[in-house]
Amino acid sequence: MARVVIDPVTRIEGHLRIETEINGGRVTDAWSSGTMFRGIELILRGRDPREAWIWAQRICGVCTTVHALASVRAVENALGIDIPDNARLVRNIIAASQNVQDHVIHFYHLHALDWVDVTLALKADPAKTSQLAQSISEWPKSSATYFKGVQDRVKALVASRQLSLFSSGDWGHPAYQLPPEANLLAVAHYIEALDMQRDFIRIHAVLGGKNPHLQTYLVGGMSTAIDGNEPEAVINPERITLFNELAARAKTFVQQVYVPDVLAVASFYKEWFGYGEGLGNFMAYGDFPSGSINDPAGFFFPRGVLLGRDLATVHPVDPEKIAEYVTHSWYEYSVGDQASRRPAEGETNPKYSGPKPPYLVLDTDSKYSWLKSPRYDEKPMEVGPLARTLIAYASGDAQVKKIVDSVLAKFNAPPTALFSTLGRIAARAIEADIVVQKLPEWIAQLDDNMAHGDVRIHNGDKWDPESWPKSCAGFGLEEAPRGSLGHWVEIENKKIVNYQCIVPSTWNAGPRDAHGQRGAYEAALLNTPIADPERPLEVLRTIHSFDPCLACAVHVVDGKSRSYGRDGVAVPETEGSTSLPPVPAALYKAVVQGGL
């Protein structure tokens, strides 16, 4: 029996550590640990709720924009603000672009090297690579000359003995199964995808001022002034043309490069439809409103819960069933660490009890992560593109059903094959395909509104804090690229008094709970075959299939330890100055009554 540790888990956002037990060439147990903590929620206290999104967005720069959106939704919910239709559309366009760009980067730059051996590309025949490329796609960059050029570039890199990013790869690992030509094709598209993400995200530069960390949200709408008759308006006919061009190029790339590549790679690794299953429980809040954010029935991504691999029943989401454990997390609860707490009762008192660094292994019988363990109705849940795709599929969404069924038919596989490592990868590509098809509709609606003289982009009725109630509370839910995201805010005397987030990677990467139930990563790793425990590449395949984001997942903060002055120097604790107050029942009621 061997304890195999992977730290750092690379090609993710943030600081993740995975410890596994490997017996007889299989993973027999696994522990997931987040090893970095900042404390953004506490930092938000006492700030102007209208700017909470600027701060909260910095929870993550990979999932940039997503925390900004959840935050403005939470504050708008608390203050009872409806946003203009143009603002809804701009937010949908931003979120959709983020979804697609994020999925493309994930597949090529974060995940592909688990499946693609860069050095094997040297053995490829460029002519055969060209044939392979043309057999799976219409994408024009597919000539033998083109692939020869890419191969020469790789050859030069290898010959220089300075492989840069690729220097530490697991090249030659027996788990790599692609023929040389598929490796060369993937390397070419790795480089092309860098161009794609850089080009496509200019849509965020126009609508967000920059990417990463967009700067155009407003509580009540957006700052992207819209006017068909004003050349200096952020959104005008010229910009609509640009959006359409960028969206069209992205659609072509997703449909002619990303999706065919996923299917091609999957065809050489079909056994991975049988590994990495995980929990079999899935949840999505749903997103992309067609009207009011309070009308989930109109969401493009449907809301629901699936339990125990059962695709026949989509359960409603009931937020009263969400609670978090800290039994194995470096926090303590006033009610004892065996109990769970609902987010509305939010209690987050960090207390590190792990080994003193530098350390070799964690005490996984005790506390071992900065992530908490969220549970839905006492069950661990998986969130993300697979959850959304399955919930849409089980809900009878015709478009999703058609694409999913066509993908499954290629592999002669039943829908349950999607409960797997490859299922997550396929679902992400399917989702990107669906979103790039939808994106032009939102751009067209925005164009149409503008053509009809609708220049409303912000509802300023409640911009002045003098118009606010003395106290109020609200929440904002969203489907970020990595899954279901929620922000909860409580406002008193025009300031934030409490702020809570429950984030996708906390659901997926969290540790065990009081009952010993594993989190999604931990469960998905069980039974993974490991060819060489010294090089546990297979572990990465399953972990990466979730697209981990650890900066997001660890965001909670201290209630009782030190406090710091403005210059960061420790100052004596003053009574009651730093402990997070429990969220009052009003907040929880607001969530429940919000019709989740």
Next chain:
Amino acid sequence: MAIDESVLETCKRRGISRRRFMEFCGTMAATLALPKAYTQTIAAALSQKRKPVMVWLEFQDCAGNTESMLRSPHPTIEDIVLETLSLEYHETIMAGYGKHAEAALKRVVDEEKGKYLVVVEGAIPTADDGVYCTIGGRTALDIAREVCGSAAATISVGACAWDGGLVRSNPNPTGAVGLHEAVPGIAIVNLPGCPHNSVNTAAVLVHYLTFGVLPALDPENRPLFAYGQLIHDQCERRAHYDAGRYVQAWGDEGHRKGWCLFKMGCKGPEANYNCPTVRWNGATSWPVKSGHGCIACASSRFWDTKSPFYERLPHPAGFGVDVTAGEIGWTVVAGVAVATAAHAVGHVVRDHFHPGDGDGPPPEEAKAEKPTTEVH
């Protein structure tokens, strides 16, 4: 001719066309505001047989600076990591993981001692013996001391690595600090911003590789070419400010016409950065162009010192301290010639006073404070 031969050889070795390589060198000369003749110098410097080694460390970060680097338009990230440098360690994008990743970093520190470059992203926690950020079981502080301590030069990117950024903002729950406080005494260039603009970072890298030294820095070790001027002085909406034409409410006529965002809380008058000129994502836009005020994200401790972000600046730099915000536009109308000269950016007021715009007093009632001539 020796230069050209080595360039040709380099291009052949790296599997790229000479034209492409020279275009890249030309772009770099332009970014650094160097005469075109420097293209050859840059090409020669970048044609060394062995590429300089770089490592990129991430601590209490959000990876936003990494993402910004991935969006670098000229040179592209692939130009940087495949042609210009050998990026041996960068957790977000490197092939290796776990032990292989740790070994890659150790190899650089041991074998390239005193010769490699380090980029640092994220704050460094110092409270509770650094348990708030560990990688491979080691604390961020431990890693930073070792890796930056043996490097030729260190580049801190983003607000957090510079001065602790958001992580350090009040009440700083983890005792976070910036790199120069965590590891004092190292050769460092700071590229703040939330995130950094990769155009500037690429230019610093090329300058260093070409001339062997860091570009001219200000007292905070920020390159002057990027942080030497006020946003306000470079802003495309400046003429509206000078003429007293302000956005008064989000989405109003002034907002749709691209007027000044000062009254909506813009911190441009107190912020140094080259956002308005280099812009973002292939020079597509920047926050003010997209209708929102600047938050001064390249300023020291901006999270605490420049917020609340929607509160208009009470005393913009460059004007008498007793001038109130509502009077500023009028003040400038009164003293515009001096102000323009003081800012030395050649802005002129193209438009005359607009009756009915703004809510300040008429010009004759405005306190015509003498604009200061301080250099920003």
